[in-house]
Amino acid sequence: MAEPHIPEANITIIAETFRLLGDPTRLKILLVCLEGPRPVGDIAQAVDASQSLVSHHLRLLRAARLVVGTRKAKQVIYEAADDHIRHMLADMIAHSDEEPDAPDH
Amino acid sequence: MAEPHIPEANITIIAETFRLLGDPTRLKILLVCLEGPRPVGDIAQAVDASQSLVSHHLRLLRAARLVVGTRKAKQVIYEAADDHIRHMLADMIAHSDEEPDAPDH
DNA sequence: TCCAAATATCAATAGGTGTTCATATGAACA
DNA sequence: TGTTCATATGAACACCTATTGATATTTGGA
Numbered sequence: 420m421a422e423p424h425i426p427e428a429n430i431t432i433i434a435e436t437f438r439l440l441g442d443p444t445r446l447k448i449l450l451v452c453l454e455g456p457r458p459v460g461d462i463a464q465a466v467d468a469s470q471s472l473v474s475h476h477l478r479l480l481r482a483a484r485l486v487v488g489t490r491k492a493k494q495v496i497y498e499a500a501d502d503h504i505r506h507m508l509a510d511m512i513a514h515s516d517e518e519p520d521a522p523d524h
Numbered sequence: 525m526a527e528p529h530i531p532e533a534n535i536t537i538i539a540e541t542f543r544l545l546g547d548p549t550r551l552k553i554l555l556v557c558l559e560g561p562r563p564v565g566d567i568a569q570a571v572d573a574s575q576s577l578v579s580h581h582l583r584l585l586r587a588a589r590l591v592v593g594t595r596k597a598k599q600v601i602y603e604a605a606d607d608h609i610r611h612m613l614a615d616m617i618a619h620s621d622e623e624p625d626a627p628d629h
Numbered sequence: 630t631c632c633a634a635a636t637a638t639c640a641a642t643a644g645g646t647g648t649t650c651a652t653a654t655g656a657a658c659a
Numbered sequence: 660t661g662t663t664c665a666t667a668t669g670a671a672c673a674c675c676t677a678t679t680g681a682t683a684t685t686t687g688g689a
Contacts, residue, residue, distance in 0.1 A: 425555065425617065429617070429620050429621070430548055430551060430552060430555075431548060432620045433551065433613075433616050433617065433620050434545070434546055434547060434548040434551045435546070436616065436619070436620070437542050437543075437545035437546040437551065437616070438542075438543070438545075438546025438547070439546070440539070440542035440546070441539055441540070441542040441543025441544070441545070441546040442539060442543070442676090442677070443535055443536060443539040444677080444678090445677095446535060446538065446539045446542065447535060450530065450535075458635080458636090459635070459636060459637090460634095460635070460636085468678090469678080469679075469680090470635080470636070470637095471636090471637085471638090471678085471679070471680080471681090472677080472678060472679080473636095474636060474637055474638085475637090475638085475677085475678085476677090477636095477637095478637080478638090490685090490686085492635095492686070492687070493633095493634060493635050493636085493685080493686050493687065494634090494635060494636080494686095495635080495636065495637095501619065501622070503615040503616065503618050503619040503622075504615075504619065506611070506612075506615045507611075507612050507615040507616055507619075508538075510608040510609075510611045510612040510615070511538050511541065511542070511608065511612055512530065512534070512538065513608050514541070514606065514608040514609065514612075515534050515537045515538050515541065516534070517606070517608075547646090547647070549647080549648090550647095563665080563666090564665075564666060564667090565664095565665070565666085573648095574648085574649075574650095575665080575666070575667095576648085576649075576650080576651095576666090576667085576668090577647080577648060577649080578666095579666060579667055579668080580647085580648085580667085580668085581647090582666095582667095583667080583668090595655090595656085597656070597657070597665095598655080598656055598657065598664060598665050598666085599656095599664090599665060599666080600665080600666065600667090
């Protein structure tokens, strides 16, 4: 039915990845990268954040293999790494569209 | 190609949900709930955490509609709320199984 | 080589959050 | 009603982390 007994090591990695997606700024950055390859400057403008901040976040997203960056002359182009992320986000968006936020009981 | 222009309000909710999954203890709790309906005590034992801590986390998971709890006599039984979560976690697990962690460049 | 553009790194800080311990609430049963 | 089991809540603290501003690095061109 559900995945049985996920090793502790994986749990750590998975939680870490979720944690990265848990910051609104970082999530926006990733969403922009999902739309296509973008240089850092464009990303910063798109998410309305400072260049420094975006660069910091991209470093973390890179380390978690959520985005990959390649130099193109002076700029570095970032894009989303793989497709699991797309599916995951699709499910998550579906979840968020489903019901209004539940009252805290 | 990818989801275009997700409203800011949804981004906030989605990020908040991811943030909840970003804590190892909370993630373990959710995984246990995915295996089937469980009372709080069993969950606490399964994830090796104090009853108080588990209760605190369950409150947050409930508020985000990731789990639902129903009273059964003295105990409260919790289980995973919907199926998007299952798919999402499946993708995430696949992602974590794919490659070893990238060196921080 | 000197300069400008684009990105990355450093240091410091303010605000958030997971955890613990103690206590309160609720439900069943004598 | 009084007691016990199961769960929830409250307060306090230690740690972490997102953000900022300034500076460094890298690249391409004049």
